[in-house]
Amino acid sequence: MWFERDGLGVHSVGLDAREQRRYFAPETVTALESLPPRELEALHDALAELEADVLVEYDPDDAAIDHAAEDRWRAATPPAEMAFPAVTDDFAPAFTAHVQQLDPRWRLDAAAVAFELVGTILDPWWAAQRARRAATWRTTARRRRGTRRARRR
Structure with missing residues (x-):
């Protein structure tokens, strides 16, 4: 996490899916992947709230x-010490407790990486839901066009 010189806020480095998993125990990732999509969505929402709560702690306008010194933190990869402990249930409270005990420098990165990991796990399900809705819409649109033509005759 670093503060921008232009005072536009704080930033966290973005990690790809493979780098995200480095900060989680394999059993945690396996347990997350086995959760039903609706529970994962609820966890994703809770982690978004956690990230927002962490962001409120930072004041980019602070004169101090x-x-x-912030330039050395720009796009720095979070340290291995930021890794989450192994968790197999009650993810939201465990992730929140872990983020809160970290050094303030790494709290935003930790909250973001947890949020992104859950989002990455949810991506295939979201894609399937979008495809299902699009197919339903197309079918409904065809039916409506067909019934309108029938009425005009």
């Missing part, structure tokens, strides 16, 4: 921010 040394922007020269």
